Amino acid sequence: GQQVMQIPQYQHVQEGEDFTTYCNSSTTLSNIQWYKQRPGGHPVFLIQLVKSGEVKKQKRLTFQFGEAKKNSSLHITATQTTDVGTYFCAGPGGEGEKLIFGQGTELSVKP
Amino acid sequence: DAGVTQSPTHLIKTRGQQVTLRCSPISGHKSVSWYQQVLGQGPQFIFQYYEKEERGRGNFPDRFSARQFPNYSSELNVNALLLGDSALYLCASTRDYYNEQFFGPGTRLTVL
Numbered sequence: 001g002q003q004v005m006q007i008p009q010y011q012h013v014q015e016g017e018d019f020t021t022y023c024n025s026s027t028t029l030s031n032i033q034w035y036k037q038r039p040g041g042h043p044v045f046l047i048q049l050v051k052s053g054e055v056k057k058q059k060r061l062t063f064q065f066g067e068a069k070k071n072s073s074l075h076i077t078a079t080q081t082t083d084v085g086t087y088f089c090a091g092p093g094g095e096g097e098k099l100i101f102g103q104g105t106e107l108s109v110k111p
Numbered sequence: 112d113a114g115v116t117q118s119p120t121h122l123i124k125t126r127g128q129q130v131t132l133r134c135s136p137i138s139g140h141k142s143v144s145w146y147q148q149v150l151g152q153g154p155q156f157i158f159q160y161y162e163k164e165e166r167g168r169g170n171f172p173d174r175f176s177a178r179q180f181p182n183y184s185s186e187l188n189v190n191a192l193l194l195g196d197s198a199l200y201l202c203a204s205t206r207d208y209y210n211e212q213f214f215g216p217g218t219r220l221t222v223l
Contacts, residue, residue, distance in 0.1 A: 001170075033211060043154065045211040088153050096133060098167040099144070099212065101153030 002027050002093035006102035014110050019076040021105035023089035030092055032065055032072045038085040046074075046087075064071070079109045113137070115204050115215035123191050123221045132187045132218045136204030142166075144212065146201040147176055154201055160185055173180040189220075197222045 005034045023032065031050045035043035043096055045093050049065035049072060056063045062075040072089055086104040093100045116135045124130055136143050143160040146154035159167035160179035179185045184202075189196055199219050203212035 012180075033216075035212075041213070042214040042217050043203075045213065048211055098156040098159060098169060099147075100156065103151075103153050 002100055004089060004091055004093075004100050004102040006089060006105050008105055008107045009103065010108075012108045013079050015081060016078050019079050019083070019089060019107055020075050021087050021089075021107075023072045023074075023102050025070045025091050025093075027093060028069050030069075032069075032092045034072075034074055035090060035101075036085050037088065041085075043088060048092045054061070076107075079107070081109050081111055083107060084109050086088065115202055115213050117200075117202050117215040117218050119218060120216070121219045121221075123223065125223050126192055126194060128192050128222075129188065129190045130192060130220060132189075132200050132202075132220075134187070134202030134204075134215060135184045136202075137206075137213055140204035140213070141183055142205040142207065143179055143183065144203045144205070145185070145187045146203065147171075147199055148199045148217070150198075151158065153204070178185050192222045194222050196220065 005024045007022050031048055033048045034046040036046055037043045047063050051066045052069050053067045054065040060077045075085055086106045088101050088104045090099045090101040118133045120151055136162045144159040145157040148154045156169040157171050158177040163179045176189045177187045199217045201217045
């Protein structure tokens with residue numbers, strides 16, 4: 001079945017360093033969503049990308065959707081301790097357009 | 112507006128028992144989805160309901176069932192609990208059939 005893979009699984013950075021997580025789908029996606037889950041919390045929606053090659057920015061966060069609509073990335077510039085958490089990508093797949101989540105990238109930021 | 116609410120917050124059961132988890136979506140949201148999240152993994156899709164009809168089912172055994180009520184709230188039932196069912200169960204609502212998911216705080220289920 002369809003798979004959504006994320007790398008890396010963990011990323012430890014010094015505050016102020018940049019961070020990037022990559023998401024790859026085994027099939028073409030109609031859209032991709034990104035979520036952030038703080039430790040002990042629940043996933044919170046960040047953004048949805050729909051168009052091939054789309055790039056969206058939210059302050060220090062930059063999201064990209066690949067030309068083939070099978071991969072995506074999230075880049076954080078100058079990380080802050082508030083960025084700590086696990087970042088998930090998710091795309092629709094299978095019957096009923098169920099949302100398939102990647103396994104996430106856990107980001108820790110050392111002050 | 113209130114967000115998605117789930118009850119109970121925590122639950123401890125023993126193997127073989129049955130459990131019912133409840134979810135109230137954001138007002139005006141017609142779709143509810145259920146996910147299971149095991150520690151260190153992403154949420155795994157269990158069910159989606161839209162306008163009280165099942166619109167999607169994940170790769171979970173028949174021990175898992177759900178329903179959506181006329182007020183769009185939902186219940187997830189799990190029968191014959193196994194140790195492996197221990198997880199965080201998340202409910203998410205969306206305004207239409209497929210939009211951004213608004214997650215509730217989850218129910219932490221522990222099966223002993």
